[in-house]
Amino acid sequence: MFRDLLDDPDNYSSQPGTFLDVPFVPTDDAVIKAMLDLAEVGPNDLLYDLGAGDGRIVVAAALERDTRCIGVEIDPLRIADAMEYAGDTGVEYLVDFIEEDIFTVDFSEATVVTLYLLESVNLQLRPRLLNELRPGTRIVSHAFSMGDWKPDELLAVSGIKIFKWVVPAKVAGTWEWESVDGTPHRVELQQKFQEITGRAWKAGKVVKLKNTYLSGNKLALDIESGAGEVAEFLLKFENNSLCSVEEF
Numbered sequence: 001m002f003r004d005l006l007d008d009p010d011n012y013s014s015q016p017g018t019f020l021d022v023p024f025v026p027t028d029d030a031v032i033k034a035m036l037d038l039a040e041v042g043p044n045d046l047l048y049d050l051g052a053g054d055g056r057i058v059v060a061a062a063l064e065r066d067t068r069c070i071g072v073e074i075d076p077l078r079i080a081d082a083m084e085y086a087g088d089t090g091v092e093y094l095v096d097f098i099e100e101d102i103f104t105v106d107f108s109e110a111t112v113v114t115l116y117l118l119e120s121v122n123l124q125l126r127p128r129l130l131n132e133l134r135p136g137t138r139i140v141s142h143a144f145s146m147g148d149w150k151p152d153e154l155l156a157v158s159g160i161k162i163f164k165w166v167v168p169a170k171v172a173g174t175w176e177w178e179s180v181d182g183t184p185h186r187v188e189l190q191q192k193f194q195e196i197t198g199r200a201w202k203a204g205k206v207v208k209l210k211n212t213y214l215s216g217n218k219l220a221l222d223i224e225s226g227a228g229e230v231a232e233f234l235l236k237f238e239n240n241s242l243c244s245v246e247e248f
């Protein structure tokens with residue numbers, strides 16, 4: 001259905017003068033439920049649906065998860081439909097619809113972002129998603145990927161892919177700490193999205209950095225020194241700096 005519409009750009013606009021980067025195609029209920037489950041949406045979240053259409057994702061999250069939601073939509077006719085739907089379902093007090101372009105709207109307060117756009121549009125949004133959302137914010141996308149930013153989770157519902165990413169903190173750099181017994185540790189980290197590689201030293205000697213796993217602002221890693229001795233650490237980052245280290 002999406003593909004048929006893409007072949008006919010006239011379908012993009014519901015009214016003259018409104019340029020749509022993506023045509024309106026609604027997400028069905030089963031996929032909405034799977035998206036909200038995958039993002040573990042709950043009452044403490046603030047969900048932004050970028051390109052909100054008739055508001056069905058926003059209303060479902062408000063109605064079923066008690067979540068505060070903002071739908072961003074450039075087409076005023078869809079905004080009117082969405083507001084009417086929110087009113088009919090009695091969730092106006094939890095939802096807002098903003099008539100704005102997804103490329104200019106401020107979504108930095110979101111804890112969850114939902115997308116049903118296109119891969120090319122996701123890629124255009126990607127730098128802002130990575131730089132403006134707080135680490136740990138979940139992004140779920142119906143059907144479309146983010147290019148070489150691999151999803152943290154991927155599932156299929158009736159053959160439709162649903163992607164989830166967790167916005168990674170920026171952790172590249174050199175970080176030093178002392179283990180519980182006072183031994184100095186140092187790592188030099190490189191980062192590609194949530195994938196972390198690098199080198200490690202213990203008491204000034206080269207050791208092996210293994211099993212790095214970054215989720216939001218928490219980086220788990222193992223340091224293996226001689227004779228297979230492995231120490232497990234959890235590094236926590238705030239404002240692009242190491243702020244605490246736990247040892248297991």
Ligand SMILES: C[S@@+](CC[C@H](N)C(=O)[O-])C[C@H]1O[C@@H](n2cnc3c(N)ncnc32)[C@H](O)[C@@H]1O
Pocket residue numbers: 019020021022023024025026027049050051052053054055056057072073074075078100101102103115116117142
């Ligand atoms: C595929 S629909 C998804 C609707 C809804 N999120 C859902 O999943 O049911 C994409 C929506 O994005 C809107 N849209 C397209 N370009 C936009 C832009 N630049 N800014 C805001 N909304 C846009 C369209 O009007 C359309 O309603």
